[in-house]
Amino acid sequence: MLPRPRLVLPLLVAMTAMLPDVSAQLSAPASLLKPVLEADGSAGFKAMQSLGYTPLFNGKDLSGWRNPYPHGEAKVVDGEIHLTGNDKFFLVTEKQYTDFRVSVEIHLPEGPANSGVMVRCHVDPTEKKAVFGYQAECDGSDRRWSGGLYDEARRGWIWPSTPGRSEEVFLLHEEKSKEAFAQPAIRDALNRNGWNRFVITCIEDRISIEVNGVNTVDFRDKTDAAGYIGIQHHGEDGQTYRFRNLFIKELPIVPASKTVDLTNQSPVSIEKIDDSVTLVDFGKVAFGNLSLRNPETGPYTGTIHFGEKLKEGRIDRNPPGTVRYGASKLNAGSGGQGTSIVAAPVHPRNIEQTGSKGSHPPAALTPESWQPVMPFRWVEIEGWPGELKAEDITRRAAFAKRWNEDASSFECSDPVLNQIYGLCKYSIKATTFAGVYVDGDRERIPYEADAYLNQLSHYATDDHVEMAAVTFDWLMENGTWPTEWAPHMVFMAHAEWMDKGDVDWLSARYELLKTKTLLQRSATDGLVRSGKLDQTKNDIVDWPKGERDGFVFTEINTVVNAFHIEAMKRMAELARAVGKEADAKAFQDRVAVAKAAFQKTLFDPHSGLYRDGIGTDHSSVHANFIPLAFGLVPDENVQGVVAWLREREMGCSVYAAQYLLDALFAYGAEAKAVDLIVADGDRSWKHMLDSGTTISWEAWDLKYKPNQDWNHAWGAAPANLLPRHILGAQPAEAGWTTVTIRPCPAGLTFAKGKVPTALGPIEIDWTNESSFQLDLKLPEGMAAKVNLPATHGSSGVWVGGEQVDATRAKGRWLLKQEITGSNRIEVK
Template identity: 40%
Template structure:
């Protein structure tokens, strides 16, 4: 995908980074375990991978050289010298070990992630790489004389701003891995795609943004990345169609209207509304996608080709890679000129733009986008829905139906009520037939339509390799770019777009979202299915929401704390029999209750 993008970006110089006040932090972590391989040869495990380098300080000098190895992956209890894909390994030599003077091995930069397209790091940081393990060989002084630390680079991050614990140990482990991913991949001060390229991409950034919001109330990184996309768009159609989503969520979490004011006209362009045909649908193959429009969208080259992605990686025939599934992560999706996935994203863009226009008091545009969205929805359900099978086809002229062609309409609430069951039944029949990126929308749609039990089963699945448990099982401590190397042979072990469970648990399972911009009013709509217990701390710019639940038989007790300056709408399940707030019974006709700041006990009996 991404070699075509290298020419589309401008280099961010060190001066530019300083001008934007990107304050990168350095944390030092001690080893969790030191294993003697043989005399003078040791393996140090720091417990988790970070981007950085090793720092060694010795009480005793060694005049002879030592061999240093850093890596993310083990093989037979030593660092894997050929880990595959873009999993990192490097060897370096330190010529001598000085006494009481910290020293680090000199790492070689990677040509791809330090080129013109990549986000640059300050010279003071030096060359860094992701690693969990460190080997030292030819050591001739006692290892106990050494203080070896993992010198990790990351953006400012409040480790105590969030927590999650539940009765499901797999879910707990997945959540912790995803949280760590958000901190560890923040090393440039932008939402980048991982270590292979260190480039921001809209779809990657969107999942990163939602997950970051779920664990910390630091918003400058998201705002900075969004600003970057205005003049540095990427070529996949659906990636462009994430731009409005990024800016909308930024406003909902921060309440800062300035980015929407500043970039409103550009956001209108990024909806690709200029490609509309008479029935409202769009296509990247439209003759309306002129070189002039390409330049307006922010591309530096007027001959840039915009192309539908659907999911990544694409089919084996498109990449030349030998993949575990020949159709890649697309579930056999047939990419026709006017297709369901692209137009589902387009519909959602129009819905959000109608809200953004409302925030900016642009009444005519509210009506414009509302009417456009209504027309697109009607056309999709008329032309791209197979009424006989009760599911969506991949696009105009196609007879094929895929997971993607159905999960996107479900996630974006395009599906008419009478067809929700047939669509969700079809989705459930496909399993996890999408990438770690596509899983974001699969899980959103399932939770939106009361399939929480199945969605939680996907998050906590430990069978096979198309799940987050497999990432932990193979040894990664960050979310991976793909379920496994066999699904994407050049994939890495540090991709924040794999953190869907983190924001899904917060925003859909616990159902905590901003109801009004800036989180002045929150929505809390728990859909906890079979979990018997959980507790969570959710950061907002107003303060921290604390929540826990305990279920016994048909009764659930919630404990909720709303911070000062916030109100929250607690939404009860549709099928509740009785409910109490602080021991006071709620009228059966009430399906939500406004909670002011303070602490509450809410008992719900089904």
């Protein structure tokens, strides 16, 4: 018999649902606000398998399940589990689980009904209440506490809590928890007369619950660490409770175990610092550890130091920010036989699955068989007997298994730009170590905006990109808190679809994306509102805070709304791709309403610029280049916004620079974009080069972000900007079947390179002198819409020596006919 613990550990985190105070009435169609579960569960079954879940129910019989009660009936009907009875009972799994994410779809009967999903529960058939423990509530009553956390047959309501049904410790948050469940998003999460998807995640002492994509609870409690999964019939005589698509994903997931390998690398130099210290340089920073051959001259006992940074010719043992240093002791044998694997100590934040203070998404773990890895370039070995030879020491560096160095290239007439491209391309390669796109080495956690920028650059540099889709699925289950980070999930899905053209992949994820558009925070005018908590914490604009160009936060925020509108635009495209025409039209209609309100309320006709928000006259660069990048600026206002941005220097972070430079390249200011990339001073990629780093930084300099790390791929934007804009290759249709070729010379005299695509590489070689000449080689199955710069005095465009039909507009020539195969195209 299992004991029934009564000890309640202190409350560590309780989620109050960071929802805004939206006073205006929502008008968005209900079908756009949350996932729609089809009447037929087969699509959902396929989707869960695509998302990497394992079925708990095979759809045919009750294998793996049992009823520990003498009453109640469970049977399989048309691929569903039906529970009937006249007294409460639970059907439970035969297997126990520890850390996991479980997904169950529930359909309540009409009339009085109450059900739920038990997690980490206990079973004692000798007791009247044979099943007890944590339960995610499915509440069919007018109380609407679906998604609440209940402790069945033990401590009662945990979150929300209520007198008479909760223990004293939980009543401390009664007001806050009831307030959370009164918020419309949580209160209305349940579809009372249809199917509902419950997702419960248990990681260590953290329990989180989602109902139809809405996070309802995030709580920490150490009472139970493992147990069974169960589903409930509440006991109403004659009522049938229906369950389907029961899936589980056991945690932790280690993505690198499938997609990343350790590569042996020899040092580029070995230097004897003094009689007791040898300095080894591997040339570039990589995430890894060491393999050391046992010394021939005798046993070795000493210390191995790892570092990313030198100081006065030695490894900096107290580096700034999150720049890494570590040291490990080694006791090795002698005789030159055998090797030792030496790894720096694990940094606690790199392996945390939930924080000791507060809750955060889990860190991406690396395989235990590797032993720990950390980013380092230099190694100092103390007291090595005799001479350390190159063959004695190897770095085992972690890179994506399928990384193809020859998949991409870029070269132009500016040698600094070439070096920056090399830095940024290597940054993408080096940060594939975790199998998902993580935020450098400070936490090793994927963040949505970081991941999207990383994804764009990965597509532009490699030809077998699986990591983007893996990271997308990770983030859909482990989202982070910033407002603008949620729409980046729509951007990620759209980019993956455009790159691969995989409609099946998209269909399995489309409904889940509906929670990422910020529609739940919008009002009748289509614009998103930001409550006090959003204005002070959740709305990011840029990061770190000092990079916001004095942005003034208000209830209606220009940057937030630009991201919201762009997310809905892309959702309309995705809806059409998966055959959801009604959704596509609804999203388009909503975009039209929001765009009209955006222009009317946020554009200042006197200055010709966008204000930061309603209630302020301040215009930051962000409030202007982000709408410009998303095509929200009407044609008659573009010139003024672009002219103003041309006069500004780099007024944003390395993250936001992706959008700033995209906007400048797209609207004829490519020379300014390149100037910003190669500028002198400490706010450019040239500054990173001059510092000697081999992986891009999280910020322009430590003085702008003192805790920054030196291995952050969101700082590698030129890896995608240069191929997409200088070479000019971007997909125009999903799967690269049609592309846009729009090179931007930016004052350069030549550029050439290779851009990887799903159909094969695009090869581009252009010169820009007295005329513009482009040699273009497209893979089979691809057609190009060609848009070329109109050189001074040019009168037309020639393809293969024959003049072709082309239209001149806004300083460029647009070819009427699409191009295929290999061609020389000239503007003259």
